[in-house]
Amino acid sequence: MRAIWKGAIAFGLVNVPVKVYSATEDHDISLHQVHNADGGRIRYQRRCEVCSKVIDYEDIDRAYEDDGRTVVLTREELKSIPAENSHEIEVVQFVPADQLDPMMFEKSYYLEPDSKSPKAYVLLRRALEDTDRVAIVQFALRDKTRLGALRIRDDILVLQSLLWSDEVREASFPALETSIRISAQEREMSAALVDSMASDFEPDQFTDEYQEQLRQLIEAKLDKGESLDTEETFGAPAETGEGEVIDLMEALKRSIEKKRGGTAEAPAKASGPAAKAAPKAAPKTAAKSAVADSAATKRAPTKTATTRTASTKTAADSKAPAAKTARKGA
Structure with a gap:
């Protein structure tokens, strides 16, 4: 003590x-309140x-x-x-x-x-x-x-x-103020009942049955695995002494940490590569575009030369009949 x-x-x-x-x-089992949903x-x-x-x-x-x-x-x-x-x-x-x-x-x-x-x-x-x-x-x-x-x-x-x-309050009950008649036989029977139950008081003979049954119920649920990890029932405090609301992101990180059994930085690492992937994808796409533009540039002159040849050939063909006509006229 x-x-x-x-x-x-x-x-x-x-x-x-x-x-x-x-x-x-107090020998009562200490119970506290929890949300029945989680x-x-x-x-x-x-x-x-x-x-x-x-x-x-x-x-x-x-x-x-x-x-x-x-x-x-x-x-x-x-x-x-x-x-x-x-x-x-x-x-x-x-x-x-x-x-x-x-x-x-x-x-x-x-x-x-x-x-x-x-x-x-x-x-x-x-x-x-x-x-x-x-x-x-x-x-x-x-x-x-x-x-x-x-x-x-x-x-x-x-x-x-x-x-x-x-x-100490005074007890005053009007129902007890009325006159009640008790017969001698009723008093004798009551006294006989008291004598039949008379004994010396021994406190050890009496136990708190409710607390014993409550303990048995708790132990049975533990044996069946019907229990929660105590740490999961404790959330982050909603506010500090100054009334400041806790950071929502910090609360989310702590929740993920409890579920995965890892560190609070695990979610950040998981989202990191995704965040870095976007910048890497952009240069790759730009490179493909550059290659496509280069190929298009290389193909473009060839196509132009062919077009020019075709045009020259067409012009020559159109001049040939004209020359023949001029000679015949001469």
Whole structure:
């Protein structure tokens, strides 16, 4: 166990230094919320309703609202209240244990002596044993002034925080105010039923069946492979403390990395060659065009010479009949 607080019991002029430990713990299986479509983790954010930013815990103060007005209390102002800073467990009176209503009990703490000599601790314990009484104390813990009962359990001083009297509600049910007649036979049968079920209380006989069945269900799903990789249920935070939205490209890279099991640069490498292919394709196409133009240029003169020859031949043929005609005329 780890001490949650240190203080001292003020027992008259006797000072008893102690360490405070939580005497109880919750055995419930811890469950969290996820999106039923993809198993993604659901989280709650401390978001300011004025600026819409996610606020860090260190930038949060407390406030009280009354009749449309809000009073903000800083941490320094709260710490300035003397009772909040007190580390003293003050014994105010000793009372019979049967005068404490179990309804008032809240949470239990173990007290360990925090000094080289536990003599003062043992002295207080003996005083409670000899008088068969419970010490009523006042102390401050976790930003709240509390009332408590100091008693003994297995030679250990136990501090039980109590509710203040105005924190226990009064019960008033009109249905119980009506006159109900119970026959003697009904009372006898009820008493006989109680006797048949009478026993000494042994806490170890009782177990939390729901938690046991819940654990069995979880183990069965694990054995069948019905589980997700925990890292896949954690997404990138939607916003930082300043409310800046995370880069969309970075989120996409991280998603691809998780799916492929590679590095975040894998998508960039995959798209790189495609990006480089376009510039290389352009020169190749230009080269083909240049070759085609060159071939066309080489073919063009040949075709022109042939055309010229044909034209010369045609001109010669047309001149020959004309010469024959001229000679005949002569």
